[in-house]
Amino acid sequence: MAGFEPFIFAFLGVLYLILLLLIHAQGQSGFISIDCGLPADSPYKEELTGIDYISDANFIDTGISSRIASEFKGDYRRREWNLRSFPEGVRNCYTIKNITRGTRYLIRGTFLHGNYDGESNLPEFDLYLGTDKWDTVKVEDASYRIIKELIHVPSRNYIHVCLVRTSDLGTPFISSIQFRPLNKNSYETEYGSLALYLRADAGSNTYYSYGQKYPYDVHDRRWTPYNSSEWTDYIWSPSTDLKDLSTELTIDNSKSDYKPASVAMNTAITPVNESAPMGFIDWEPDNKNTQIYIYMHFAEVVKLEPNQFRSFNITLNGKHWYGPVVPNYLSTTTVYSTGPETGGTYNFSMVKAEGSTLPPILNAVEIYYVKDFLQSETDQEDVDAIIKIKSTYGIKRDWQGDPCAPKQYSWEGLDCSYDADNYAHRITSLSIEIPADISNLLMLQFLDLSNNSLTGSVPDFLSKLINLKVLNLERNKLTGSIPRELIERRDNHSLSLSFVVNSMPYFASVGENPDLCGSRSCKKNKNNIVIPIASVAGGLLVFTFIAVAIFWGIRRGSRTKQDAESNKQNATLESLQRQFTYSEILRITNNFERILGKGGFGTVYHGYIDDTQVAVKMLSHSSVQGYQQFQTEVRLLMRVHHRNLTTLVGYCYEGTNLGLVYEYMANGDLDAHLSDGNTQTLTWKDRLRIATDAAQGLEYLHCGCKPPIVHRDVKTTNILLNENLQAKLADFGYSKIFPTDGGTYVSTVVAGTPGYLDPEYYITNWLTEKSDVYSFGVVLLKIITNRPAIERSQERTHVSEFVRSMLAKGDIKNMVDPRLHGNFNINSVWKAVEIAIGCVSPTAAKRPTMSQVVVDLKECMATELARVNDQGGSRESIKMINLDLGTELIPLAR
Known part of the structure; x- marks a missing residue:
C-alpha cells in the first residue's frame, strides 16, 4: 500500500483544487x-485560477497596445502577453472606478517588457498611485x-x-493591474499604506510560486517558496542550518483575519540544532528611517506526542518582541506588528522557550514597509465639474489623473491653490477657449474668454x-451691458475686467465688442438672446454662454437645495445684530x-471699539476658505457661548467686503508659544491648564x-491665549453641526489640516466627535514634546x-520638551502621554470622549x-520607566 501513497496524495490534491474552484467560482x-x-x-477567464480578466480600453484614453515577443510567452x-506602452506624454493615468471608498x-x-518593441x-x-x-520601475x-x-x-x-x-x-509600459479587497481587520496601520517587501512560504520544497494562485489564496497573493533564489536575499540563516516540516492535511485559516493560503501554511522551517536560535530575517534597508510591519503565520504541522511541547519567543535585534508562541495544530495563528517597527536594522530570531521540548517553527511571513501618501488631492466638486467640461466639449488636451496634483503634472490651462492649511486643492484659474458652465468652480479667480467670437x-x-x-472678455461680439455687480467690482478694484466698448479699448485691449456697454448707466436689453456659434481657435470647438443650460445639470439636484439653504442663511445673517459697515471696520x-x-481665510488686524481691543479678520478675495466658511463661523458663534470659545463681537457683510470681529487675545x-523662537517657555502647569x-x-x-458640533480643524494655531x-x-x-436624527456620524467631504486629521475620517469620510478627539490628541502630544505634528523632513x-x-524604551527624557x-x-x-496616545488611536471606537479627557x-x-x-519637596528627577498602555504598543496574535 505504501507504494500507492504518492498517487493517493496527488488525487487528493486534485480533488482539493476542484473543490476550491467550485467554492470560489463566485468568490x-x-x-x-x-x-x-x-x-x-475581449474578456477571458484565466485557466488555472478562474479569474475573469478584462481589457483596459475603458480605463485609459492614451497609449499603444502591444504584445511581448513569442519566445517569452511559454514562461x-x-x-x-499583452501590454500598453506610452511613447507620448509625461504622465499617463488609468482611472480605476467601481472601487469602494x-x-x-x-x-x-x-x-x-518581453522585448515588445523588438x-x-x-x-x-515612475509609478504613481x-x-x-x-x-x-527599472x-x-x-x-x-x-x-x-x-x-x-x-x-x-x-x-x-x-x-x-x-527624462529620457x-x-x-504596464502589463496588468489588479485590485483585491482584503479583510477590514487585517493589515491595519497607524498611518500610511504598506508596500510589499517580502511574502514567503517557509519550508516549501518546490521552486513554484503559488503566485497569484487563486483560489488557493482567497486574496490572490503570491507566496514565494523558501527554496527559491528570491528568498535567499532575505533569510539570514543558510539553508544548511534549517530543515523542513510539512503535512498533506489542510490548514484551517477560518479564525485568521489574514487567511494565508493553506498551501503556504502546510510547510514550515525549523532549526537543525534544536537548542540554537532560528534567525530568519536580517534586513538593513538603504534608508535607515524605513518603518516596517511584519506578519508571521504559524501552524503546527506535526501531530505532537503527549510528552512533546513546542513553545518559543520572538526577538528583534536581540530583545524580546513577542511570546511565547504555541502554534495550534492545523490552525493558523498570526503574530503581527500593531505599530511600525523602527530602528534601521531588523534582525528577527526565534528562541525555544523554557520547558519546550521542540524547537521553533515558521510557516509563512510577510514584511511591508510604510508608504506615506501625503499629497493632497483636488476638491471633489471641482474634479466633477472639470471632468464634465472635458467630456461635454470633447477637450483633447492631455488631462489625466488629478487636475491639480502633483503640482508639476497639473493639467494644462489650470491654476490651483496649494495652501498647506487646506486639505483639498481648489481650481483657481481656468484658461481654455470654450466658455462652458464654470459657475460650479466657486473658487475660480481667473477666467479668459477672449478670442472666441462670442x-x-x-x-x-x-x-x-x-x-x-x-x-x-476681449475680441468677441458681445452686446448689451456688463452685469452691474461686475462693474461695481471693477470700480472698487476687486476685479480686473478687460473688454472693448464701442471699439474703444478698456485696459488697453484691442479688438471688438462694438455693442457692449460697460458703464453703470447702461439700460439692459431684455430682448438679448444668446446665440450659440462655433469658431475654430487652436483646433477646439467653441461654444457660447448657452452652455450654461447644458452644464448646469452637473450638480443641479444638490445645487437647488444648497441655493435654498444659502438664501435662508443670508436672511439669518441680515437679521443678526452687531453688524458693522465697511466704513466702521x-x-x-x-x-x-x-x-x-x-491665514487661509485672510488677514487679521488689530482694532479698537471705544477703549476695547478687538481682532478683525477680513476675507481675502483669493481665499480658498471663502464665503461658505464665513457664513458657518458667523452662524455658529452667534448661537454658542463658552469661556473657552472665542467670542464673536460682530461681523461685516457689505458687498465683497466680509469680515469677522472677535475679542482680542493678547497672547x-x-x-x-511652543515655537523655539519664543523666549518665554510655558511651564508644565501652564501647558496642562491650556490643554484643559x-x-x-x-x-x-x-x-x-x-x-452637537464638531470643530473639524483643532490645531495649535486655532487655540488662542488671552492675557492670563x-x-x-x-x-x-470648517465646523459641522450633527443631525438630530440620532445618527452617530455625518458623511462629508474631508476637511482639516494634515497631521491633525483623523485617519479614520480621512479613509471613510465619516465625521464623528472622535475626529476632534484625534486632533486634540495631536495637540496634546505637541504640548508635551514641542515637536511638529509632521516633521518637515524627508x-x-x-x-x-x-x-x-x-x-517602547520608557524614555521620558528624550520625549518631553527639553x-x-x-x-x-x-x-x-x-x-x-497616556491620554494623548488614547486620543490618537487609529480606531475611533478606542478613543475616549472629550468629557473623559477633561476629567483625566x-x-x-x-x-x-x-x-x-509642596514647598518642602525637591524637583523630581527624570526616570526611565515602562508604561503599560495595553495592546496598542505591542505585537498581537490572532
Missing part, C-alpha cells in the same frame, strides 16, 4: 483584473517580470494609477463667482494699520450644544510615531499642582 466579489493592452470587448500566463485593497501592478530598450520610469509616487532584463504590490485604503470611489516618464530613460449678452451668473479677480482698524496675522496662539481649557471648549461643542493664558478655541469655518515622521518609539528641564511631576507627564487632564493638573505647592 471574486470586488476583484478588478485588468489585462493592459488586451483588445476591447508566463496569458495576462502578461474605505475598503482595504491589495493593489498589484505587473510589468513584463529593440530591447529597457526603460526606467493617485497624487503620490508609489515606486520606480527594467534590467526584458525576460524578467516586475511586480509592485501595495496595501492601500482609497479615500474616494476611484483611484488613478499613473505612469510617469522620467525610455518608454513607460455673441449675446454677458450672463449674470459670472457675478456669482465671488472669488473672481480677472475676467477677460476701517475706523475700528485705523485703515488696517496693524496686522496680527494671516496670540498656542503654536507661537481647550478640552473644555471641545467638550462644550460635543456635549453642551444641541445638536486662558485658552480659547478659534476658527470655526521622513515626515508624525509626532505620535516619535512618542510611541520613546514609550526646555522644561525636567521641571514637572513625572506621574503627571505620563498620565498626559484635571487629574494631571492636580498632581502637578501638588508638586508646585
Whole structure:
C-alpha cells in the first residue's frame, strides 16, 4: 500500500483544487483584473485560477497596445502577453472606478517588457498611485517580470494609477493591474499604506510560486517558496542550518483575519540544532528611517506526542518582541506588528522557550514597509465639474489623473491653490477657449474668454463667482451691458475686467465688442438672446454662454437645495445684530494699520471699539476658505457661548467686503508659544491648564450644544491665549453641526489640516466627535514634546510615531520638551502621554470622549499642582520607566 501513497496524495490534491474552484467560482466579489493592452470587448477567464480578466480600453484614453515577443510567452500566463506602452506624454493615468471608498485593497501592478518593441530598450520610469509616487520601475532584463504590490485604503470611489516618464530613460509600459479587497481587520496601520517587501512560504520544497494562485489564496497573493533564489536575499540563516516540516492535511485559516493560503501554511522551517536560535530575517534597508510591519503565520504541522511541547519567543535585534508562541495544530495563528517597527536594522530570531521540548517553527511571513501618501488631492466638486467640461466639449488636451496634483503634472490651462492649511486643492484659474458652465468652480479667480467670437449678452451668473479677480472678455461680439455687480467690482478694484466698448479699448485691449456697454448707466436689453456659434481657435470647438443650460445639470439636484439653504442663511445673517459697515471696520482698524496675522481665510488686524481691543479678520478675495466658511463661523458663534470659545463681537457683510470681529487675545496662539523662537517657555502647569481649557471648549461643542458640533480643524494655531493664558478655541469655518436624527456620524467631504486629521475620517469620510478627539490628541502630544505634528523632513515622521518609539524604551527624557528641564511631576507627564496616545488611536471606537479627557487632564493638573505647592519637596528627577498602555504598543496574535 505504501507504494500507492504518492498517487493517493496527488488525487487528493486534485480533488482539493476542484473543490476550491467550485467554492470560489463566485468568490471574486470586488476583484478588478485588468489585462493592459488586451483588445476591447475581449474578456477571458484565466485557466488555472478562474479569474475573469478584462481589457483596459475603458480605463485609459492614451497609449499603444502591444504584445511581448513569442519566445517569452511559454514562461508566463496569458495576462502578461499583452501590454500598453506610452511613447507620448509625461504622465499617463488609468482611472480605476467601481472601487469602494474605505475598503482595504491589495493593489498589484505587473510589468513584463518581453522585448515588445523588438529593440530591447529597457526603460526606467515612475509609478504613481493617485497624487503620490508609489515606486520606480527599472527594467534590467526584458525576460524578467516586475511586480509592485501595495496595501492601500482609497479615500474616494476611484483611484488613478499613473505612469510617469522620467527624462529620457525610455518608454513607460504596464502589463496588468489588479485590485483585491482584503479583510477590514487585517493589515491595519497607524498611518500610511504598506508596500510589499517580502511574502514567503517557509519550508516549501518546490521552486513554484503559488503566485497569484487563486483560489488557493482567497486574496490572490503570491507566496514565494523558501527554496527559491528570491528568498535567499532575505533569510539570514543558510539553508544548511534549517530543515523542513510539512503535512498533506489542510490548514484551517477560518479564525485568521489574514487567511494565508493553506498551501503556504502546510510547510514550515525549523532549526537543525534544536537548542540554537532560528534567525530568519536580517534586513538593513538603504534608508535607515524605513518603518516596517511584519506578519508571521504559524501552524503546527506535526501531530505532537503527549510528552512533546513546542513553545518559543520572538526577538528583534536581540530583545524580546513577542511570546511565547504555541502554534495550534492545523490552525493558523498570526503574530503581527500593531505599530511600525523602527530602528534601521531588523534582525528577527526565534528562541525555544523554557520547558519546550521542540524547537521553533515558521510557516509563512510577510514584511511591508510604510508608504506615506501625503499629497493632497483636488476638491471633489471641482474634479466633477472639470471632468464634465472635458467630456461635454470633447477637450483633447492631455488631462489625466488629478487636475491639480502633483503640482508639476497639473493639467494644462489650470491654476490651483496649494495652501498647506487646506486639505483639498481648489481650481483657481481656468484658461481654455470654450466658455462652458464654470459657475460650479466657486473658487475660480481667473477666467479668459477672449478670442472666441462670442455673441449675446454677458450672463449674470459670472457675478456669482465671488472669488473672481480677472475676467477677460476681449475680441468677441458681445452686446448689451456688463452685469452691474461686475462693474461695481471693477470700480472698487476687486476685479480686473478687460473688454472693448464701442471699439474703444478698456485696459488697453484691442479688438471688438462694438455693442457692449460697460458703464453703470447702461439700460439692459431684455430682448438679448444668446446665440450659440462655433469658431475654430487652436483646433477646439467653441461654444457660447448657452452652455450654461447644458452644464448646469452637473450638480443641479444638490445645487437647488444648497441655493435654498444659502438664501435662508443670508436672511439669518441680515437679521443678526452687531453688524458693522465697511466704513466702521476701517475706523475700528485705523485703515488696517496693524496686522496680527494671516491665514487661509485672510488677514487679521488689530482694532479698537471705544477703549476695547478687538481682532478683525477680513476675507481675502483669493481665499480658498471663502464665503461658505464665513457664513458657518458667523452662524455658529452667534448661537454658542463658552469661556473657552472665542467670542464673536460682530461681523461685516457689505458687498465683497466680509469680515469677522472677535475679542482680542493678547497672547496670540498656542503654536507661537511652543515655537523655539519664543523666549518665554510655558511651564508644565501652564501647558496642562491650556490643554484643559481647550478640552473644555471641545467638550462644550460635543456635549453642551444641541445638536452637537464638531470643530473639524483643532490645531495649535486655532487655540488662542488671552492675557492670563486662558485658552480659547478659534476658527470655526470648517465646523459641522450633527443631525438630530440620532445618527452617530455625518458623511462629508474631508476637511482639516494634515497631521491633525483623523485617519479614520480621512479613509471613510465619516465625521464623528472622535475626529476632534484625534486632533486634540495631536495637540496634546505637541504640548508635551514641542515637536511638529509632521516633521518637515524627508521622513515626515508624525509626532505620535516619535512618542510611541520613546514609550517602547520608557524614555521620558528624550520625549518631553527639553526646555522644561525636567521641571514637572513625572506621574503627571505620563498620565498626559497616556491620554494623548488614547486620543490618537487609529480606531475611533478606542478613543475616549472629550468629557473623559477633561476629567483625566484635571487629574494631571492636580498632581502637578501638588508638586508646585509642596514647598518642602525637591524637583523630581527624570526616570526611565515602562508604561503599560495595553495592546496598542505591542505585537498581537490572532
